[in-house]
Amino acid sequence: MTDFLASVYPWTKSLHVISVIAWMAGLFYLPRLFVYHTEKAGEAPVLPQTFEVMERRLLRAIMNPAMIATWVFGLALVFTPGIVDWGSAWPWVKAAGVGGMTWFHHWLGLRRKELLAGTCTVTSRGFRVMNELPTLLMILIVVSVIVKY
Template sequence: MLAALYPWTLTLHVLSFVAWMAGLFYLPRLFVYHTETAQNLPDRQELFGTMERRLLRGIMNPAMIATWVFGLLLLATPGIVDWHRVWPWTKAAGVLGMTAFHMWCARQRRELGQGHFRHTGRHYRLMNEVPTLLLIVIVVSVIARPFD
């Protein structure tokens, strides 16, 4: 049955991943604005907190969960993944890194929501590059497969 559903499972996996990535690109940018603006303008604190919370809970968390569910279904589909090759392992490392970054973002959102400004806007700008690097690892692993 999974083999027959493969095109749909793959489609839903890719769509979920795209939505997840969009959130991972945008949330750290919101942290930059939050840190650089809301610290001096308390009325903006609530606005940025609401935007960050809605993005994380309404888009990013469901997209991450869907990405994992459809990805695991792809793993369970016969003939899709050959664990003797390198690409599944590098992709898995990239996805685990992406999940860890997601959790880091959730922790930052919570801290900023409580008014704890531990990092600068520059720090969040640099952290905003992490999902790009992980995206490159994942896409190159799956499509180009340079190590196989």
């Protein structure tokens, strides 16, 4: 199995990067939709319904598959011989960052359900602040992988 993983390494790495880009796009955009959703909640009923459709499609059609693909291709890279040096700090830092991204993804999914139910207590300002989290995690992950400290 490890010989196979080594032989398809460039493809695995390419697919991993593509899925990360798609996932990150969703992690950046969905909280911004929540900002607009919370700000327009009391206005014409068509606006919140439009946001609900956009949020559902983004989460289910783009973000969920991209997160799963990121994990699948990322784990394939982990098991590819010679790629990860577990004696270094960087793979642990990256793993923590990916765990944080995954937590944030699920946190957004829970907030979407609350917005649908009308029980969300996060303000538009709160969503703006939380929108910075994926950027910070991305910086942590990229620096750890590139610098490999």
